[in-house]
Amino acid sequence: MSEKKRTASTRGKPRTPAPSATTPATAPATGEGGGGGLSRRRLLTTGGAAGAVGLALGATGGAVGHAVAADSPAPLTGLGATAVPFHGVHQAGITDRAQAHGHLLAFDLLPGTDRRGAAALMRRWSQAAAAMTAGRSPDGDTQAALDAGPSSLTVTFGFGRSFLTAVGLADRVPEALEPLPAFADEELDRARSDGDLFVQVGADDALVAHNAVRVLRRLAAEAARPRWQMTGFNRSPGATARPMTARNLMGQIDGTNNPVPGEPGFDEAVFVPQGGEPAWMAGGSYVVVRRIRMLLDNWENLSVERQERVIGRRKSDGAPLSGGDERTPVDLGARGADGALAIAGDAHVRVAAPESNSGATMLRRGFSYADGLREDGAPDAGLLFVAWQADPRTAFTRVQLKLSRGDALSQFVRHEASALFAVPGGCDPDGYVGDRLLEG
Amino acid sequence: MSEKKRTASTRGKPRTPAPSATTPATAPATGEGGGGGLSRRRLLTTGGAAGAVGLALGATGGAVGHAVAADSPAPLTGLGATAVPFHGVHQAGITDRAQAHGHLLAFDLLPGTDRRGAAALMRRWSQAAAAMTAGRSPDGDTQAALDAGPSSLTVTFGFGRSFLTAVGLADRVPEALEPLPAFADEELDRARSDGDLFVQVGADDALVAHNAVRVLRRLAAEAARPRWQMTGFNRSPGATARPMTARNLMGQIDGTNNPVPGEPGFDEAVFVPQGGEPAWMAGGSYVVVRRIRMLLDNWENLSVERQERVIGRRKSDGAPLSGGDERTPVDLGARGADGALAIAGDAHVRVAAPESNSGATMLRRGFSYADGLREDGAPDAGLLFVAWQADPRTAFTRVQLKLSRGDALSQFVRHEASALFAVPGGCDPDGYVGDRLLEG
Numbered sequence: 066m067s068e069k070k071r072t073a074s075t076r077g078k079p080r081t082p083a084p085s086a087t088t089p090a091t092a093p094a095t096g097e098g099g100g101g102g103l104s105r106r107r108l109l110t111t112g113g114a115a116g117a118v119g120l121a122l123g124a125t126g127g128a129v130g131h132a133v134a135a136d137s138p139a140p141l142t143g144l145g146a147t148a149v150p151f152h153g154v155h156q157a158g159i160t161d162r163a164q165a166h167g168h169l170l171a172f173d174l175l176p177g178t179d180r181r182g183a184a185a186l187m188r189r190w191s192q193a194a195a196a197m198t199a200g201r202s203p204d205g206d207t208q209a210a211l212d213a214g215p216s217s218l219t220v221t222f223g224f225g226r227s228f229l230t231a232v233g234l235a236d237r238v239p240e241a242l243e244p245l246p247a248f249a250d251e252e253l254d255r256a257r258s259d260g261d262l263f264v265q266v267g268a269d270d271a272l273v274a275h276n277a278v279r280v281l282r283r284l285a286a287e288a289a290r291p292r293w294q295m296t297g298f299n300r301s302p303g304a305t306a307r308p309m310t311a312r313n314l315m316g317q318i319d320g321t322n323n324p325v326p327g328e329p330g331f332d333e334a335v336f337v338p339q340g341g342e343p344a345w346m347a348g349g350s351y352v353v354v355r356r357i358r359m360l361l362d363n364w365e366n367l368s369v370e371r372q373e374r375v376i377g378r379r380k381s382d383g384a385p386l387s388g389g390d391e392r393t394p395v396d397l398g399a400r401g402a403d404g405a406l407a408i409a410g411d412a413h414v415r416v417a418a419p420e421s422n423s424g425a426t427m428l429r430r431g432f433s434y435a436d437g438l439r440e441d442g443a444p445d446a447g448l449l450f451v452a453w454q455a456d457p458r459t460a461f462t463r464v465q466l467k468l469s470r471g472d473a474l475s476q477f478v479r480h481e482a483s484a485l486f487a488v489p490g491g492c493d494p495d496g497y498v499g500d501r502l503l504e505g
Numbered sequence: 506m507s508e509k510k511r512t513a514s515t516r517g518k519p520r521t522p523a524p525s526a527t528t529p530a531t532a533p534a535t536g537e538g539g540g541g542g543l544s545r546r547r548l549l550t551t552g553g554a555a556g557a558v559g560l561a562l563g564a565t566g567g568a569v570g571h572a573v574a575a576d577s578p579a580p581l582t583g584l585g586a587t588a589v590p591f592h593g594v595h596q597a598g599i600t601d602r603a604q605a606h607g608h609l610l611a612f613d614l615l616p617g618t619d620r621r622g623a624a625a626l627m628r629r630w631s632q633a634a635a636a637m638t639a640g641r642s643p644d645g646d647t648q649a650a651l652d653a654g655p656s657s658l659t660v661t662f663g664f665g666r667s668f669l670t671a672v673g674l675a676d677r678v679p680e681a682l683e684p685l686p687a688f689a690d691e692e693l694d695r696a697r698s699d700g701d702l703f704v705q706v707g708a709d710d711a712l713v714a715h716n717a718v719r720v721l722r723r724l725a726a727e728a729a730r731p732r733w734q735m736t737g738f739n740r741s742p743g744a745t746a747r748p749m750t751a752r753n754l755m756g757q758i759d760g761t762n763n764p765v766p767g768e769p770g771f772d773e774a775v776f777v778p779q780g781g782e783p784a785w786m787a788g789g790s791y792v793v794v795r796r797i798r799m800l801l802d803n804w805e806n807l808s809v810e811r812q813e814r815v816i817g818r819r820k821s822d823g824a825p826l827s828g829g830d831e832r833t834p835v836d837l838g839a840r841g842a843d844g845a846l847a848i849a850g851d852a853h854v855r856v857a858a859p860e861s862n863s864g865a866t867m868l869r870r871g872f873s874y875a876d877g878l879r880e881d882g883a884p885d886a887g888l889l890f891v892a893w894q895a896d897p898r899t900a901f902t903r904v905q906l907k908l909s910r911g912d913a914l915s916q917f918v919r920h921e922a923s924a925l926f927a928v929p930g931g932c933d934p935d936g937y938v939g940d941r942l943l944e945g
Contacts, residue, residue: 139583142743162578165605165711165741168875207805208756208820212747213740270744271605272752275875275886279754282884283805294877294884298711300578300653301605301741304585305710307652308578312712314719316648365647365723380648435608435715436876437734444722444734446715 144269144302145214151195153491154348155336156498158219159430159453160326164267165301166274167432169354169449170281171225171260171484172289180232184503186288187222190264191497193284194220197277205283210276216269220277222498223263223352223486229502231261237502239343241351241456242487248469250480257293257356257482265352265451267432269302293482295356297432297449310383310391314433314446315364315477317376318383321391322418324426334426334460335453337490345502348490350453353427353461356434356482359447364477375473377412385414397421411473417464425463427454447478457485584709584742585654591635593931594788595776596938598659599870599893600766604707605741606714607872609794609889610721611665611700611924612729620672624943626728627662630704631937633724634660637717645723650716656709660717662938663703663792663926669942671701677942679783681791681896682927688909690920697733697796697922705792705891707872709742733922735796737872737889750823750831754873754886755804755917757816758823761831762858764866774866774900775893777930785942788930790893793867793901796874796922799887804917815913817852825854837861851913857904865903867894887918897925 149157174183193203200215202208229238264281268274282291300311313319324331332338337346364372369380378384383391387399387407395414399407408415419426430453435446454460468475492498589597614623633643640655642648669678704721708714722731740751753759764771772778777786804812809820818824823831827839827847835854839847848855859866870893875886894900908915932938 139742140748141746143579144584144741145744145746166738207801208809209752209754211752211756211821212750213745216741216744270741271738271873271875272740272754273744275754275873276756278875279801279805279884282802291878291882296875296877298606300712301584301656301710302579303582304656304713305653306581306585308580310652312649312651314649314712314715316651316716361647361719362722365719369648381651433711433715435711435718435736437736438731442731444719 141214145216147217147269148199148215149217149219151191151198151220151491152494155350156221156488156491157198158221158265158267159335159350159428159488161217161219161267163299163430163432164217164219164274165269165299166267166271167297167299167449168264168266168274168278168294169297169432169451170264170266170278170294171292172262172264172285173292174228174231174261174289175287178231178288180234180503182288183228183232184497184500186285187499187503188497189284190220190222190281191492193280194222194277195494197273197280203280205280207276207279207283209279210270210273213270213273216273218268218273218277219266220281221263221265221488223265223488224499224502225259225261225263225484225486227259228261232503234502237343237345239346239487241458242485243458245353245457245462245483245485246466248465248480250469250475251483252479252481254482257295259484260292260486262289263352263354263484263486263488295434295449295482296436297434299432313448314359314361314435315372316380317372318378318380318391320429321378321383322395322414324428330426331428333455335428335455337455341455345499345505346487346489347501350455350488351457352486352488353450353452353454353457354482354484354486355450355480357448357450358445358479358481360477360479361444361446374409375413375477377408377414386412409473411471413468413472413474416467416472422464422467423459425460427452427457427460427464429453453488581654585656587657587709588639588655589657589659591631591638591660591931592934595790596661596928596931597638598661598705598707599775599790599868599928601657601659601707603739603870603872604657604659604714605709605739606707606711607737607739607889608704608706608714608718608734609737609872609891610704610706610718610734611732612702612704612725613732614668614671614701614729615727618671618728620674620943622728623668623672624937624940626725627939627943628937629724630660630662630721631932633720634662634717635934637713637720643720645720647716647719647723649719650710650713653710653713656713658708658713658717659706660721661703661705661928663705663928664939664942665699665701665703665924665926667699668701672943674942677783677785679786679927681898682925683898685793685897685902685923685925686906688905688920690909690915691923692919692921694922697735699924700732700926702729703792703794703924703926703928735874735889735922736876737874739872753888754799754801754875755812756820757812758818758820758831760869761818761823762835762854764868770866771868773895775868775895777895781895785939785945786927786929787941790895790928791897792926792928793890793892793894793897794922794924794926795888795890795920797888797890798885798919798921800917800919801884801886814849815853815917817848817854826852849913851911853908853912853914856907856912862904862907863899865900867892867897867900867904869893893928 149161196203198215198218226242266274266277310318311320324334335350337349339347341347373380377386385395387396397415401407431451432449434449437445439445452461489499589601636643638655638658666682706714706717750758751760764774775790777789779787781787813820817826825835827836837855841847871891872889874889877885879885892901929939
């Protein structure tokens with residue numbers, strides 16, 4: 066099947082609206098016709114989303130009968146039209162905004178898949194990802210996303226240590242890819258840990274995300290089979306007037322201390338530099354994936370005051386208990402009127418802070434998950450923790466060793482699965498992800 | 506904890522835009538201050554979504570480095586600001602547009618919960634649902650949705666046959682609530698079937714939906730415990746220029762033949778009439794919930810032509826194989842040039858058609874689901890089938906008996922769980938769902 070153009074195919078650099086409640090945010094991006102090498106620029110004519118602030122219908126208030134469809138579907142807006150380019154110095158899906166829907170998968174190579182077969186797989190996958198992220202129908206399309214725009218779809222590929230061994234490249238295993246140590250409080254399910262190949266799919270539309278997973282599954286064909294798959298979510302674009310405030314399923318504001326792209330030290334913390342080792346990882350990053358179940362029934366039985374003491378931040382607005390607002394730096398030395406530390410000795414923000422971990426910094430970009438009930442009736446829900454860094458030995462591992470020994474939060478979470486992957490830099494349109502490893 | 510107003514609280518009748526790709530659709534609804542009895546109307550000043558079609562930033566195209574955040578979060582739009590009223594003649598979540606995220610749950614009463622305890626639970630639940638759907642923080646809030654607008658949240662409650670028996674009201678069991686018969690091809694997991702109480706939660710933001718589930722879980726307290734929970738999704742508003750076209754995970758356009766609210770016969774097909782039997786179900790409906798796993802690996806191995814023959818519609822646009830476009834009525838008698846039936850004898854649309862089932866009509870309003878991998882490596886994914894009707898005996902049951910005997914699609918799906926609930930009409934602000942049953 067050749068690549069066909071989807072309805073409302075677009076391609077272009079996503080816009081970056083200011084995080085202000087009065088800024089229009091879902092404007093249609095400038096589009097580029099995406100089909101077959103065609104690069105004619107055009108403006109989307111689908112109308113985007115609503116216009117004037119004053120455009121509001123009369124509300125009746127009070128009781129209505131729900132006798133008619135109350136809320137028809139919305140046509141294409143920036144949510145659907147936005148495309149995140151697949152090609153580049155780095156892979157997409159790392160510094161981009163985390164989308165509303167995410168799938169994390171690992172694949173294992175099937176017996177008989179050698180370096181050549183792995184290279185062919187990565188080429189098929191990269192070509193399909195490039196098409197889908199631009200809003201085009203890929204080879205092997207299952208067509209579940211046929212009518213949708215790219216919806217900020219990103220596809221990110223990584224290699225496990227076992228992959229390099231399997232394709233005869235054990236001599237190229239990066240030092241940074243050494244297995245994570247065992248941590249004191251983890252209860253890992255090996256069947257949902259590790260894996261040869263990592264795939265992260267994110268999109269603001271669930272069908273677009275799921276279709277991408279199915280396409281990649283089909284293209285894996287006889288070269289690799291799925292090992293595990295996890296599905297998660299983040300807040301939908303447009304759901305809140307405070308879009309920079311992300312809450313996890315515990316209700317706590319999360320990610321405040323994340324490093325910010327463009328600020329000093331960000332690239333050094335997250336990406337392997339050009340000229341770094343090994344050469345095939347230049348522009349790449351290392352990703353730690355952890356399935357962290359939250360004991361929500363227990364957590365929600367705590368008073369808000371006790372929850373705040375466990376975390377070290379106010380629940381309502383994320384301000385550190387040392388004072389200020391969400392963006393105020395945490396003052397680990399601050400004491401209350403009674404002389405006690407404002408932020409407890411075992412508070413999560415203290416134990417996880419860079420100051421407590423020799424400056425260890427990573428970019429957390431995870432998804433919440435809710436997979437129904439466990440056999441014991443407790444919710445199977447929590448955080449798909451996804452952390453990006455230039456070297457996990459001096460970032461995730463350093464922080465997690467500390468957390469596993471003295472974090473008040475640890476009694477309310479269970480680390481159930483874990484994986485570490487080397488995520489190469491991005492590729493050119495003529496190449497594929499991993500080409501510098503597999504062709505070099 | 507008293508009810509507190511959330512950021513961007515709104516309340517009002519959602520607008521009903523025409524299903525045209527050029528109609529603005531996510532305009533902010535007119536808001537009503539939602540806190541503490543306050544009913545001051547106000548216009549949201551959050552800007553809604555983007556304005557002019559011409560408002561587009563220059564696209565760079567080609568490779569970019571992803572070195573900066575490519576796509577900041579969007580502030581509040583109609584997606585977050587839209588509120589669907591909880592009170593009314595019918596419950597919400599039936600004729601409204603199916604939201605992007607959905608949770609289906611059953612609870613079982615705990616030993617010792619009598620009619621009085623059940624009534625207290627339904628009052629707590631109804632009050633919390635009324636608050637949350639209006640964008641207010643309910644009693645028992647876990648605060649994971651604290652910064653979000655109501656995001657079209659709906660909460661819908663139903664009663665299983667076992668509920669009526671447990672609270673001493675076996676004499677009020679509706680005839681229409683008789684257990685569904687066994688169907689030929691089902692493989693039901695009883696632990697994920699049936700249940701005393703049904704809760705359907707839907708919202709266009711995943712955290713809003715999940716928080717509502719947690720709040721209801723907390724309020725169940727010692728009266729009821731969760732029996733099963735399933736989580737699903739639909740297309741995000743704004744993801745497509747063809748918003749009326751819903752595809753399932755098989756890639757097939759689904760729901761074309763659904764009855765349309767406001768058209769003749771709709772209310773009679775879906776709702777128990779005023780004056781109907783039993784009196785406590787006036788304005789109510791019966792919901793059939795089925796977890797239908799799709800054998801996607803098998804399905805996707807078929808050619809598109811074979812997939813279309815199984816369904817009876819073209820995959821690309823949903824047009825029946827008897828000709829026309831998606832909205833053209835299916836012509837079951839049409840024959841091709843070779844004299845063969847255009848729509849095969851065992852095609853899904855033929856076997857499920859009202860004409861094949863004495864006019865049986867139901868309103869399907871389901872969610873897709875994707876719960877990772879099964880132990881055999883196949884995807885645990887498919888359809889959370891949710892169908893609404895005035896009497897399942899002459900609607901779902903009639904159709905499913907036929908499907909289970911001769912539907913070509915049946916070899917690609919597995920019915921894994923099943924439940925039937927009586928969903929009473931809506932309540933007044935002073936009442937609660939089920940009050941006419943439990944107080945009567």
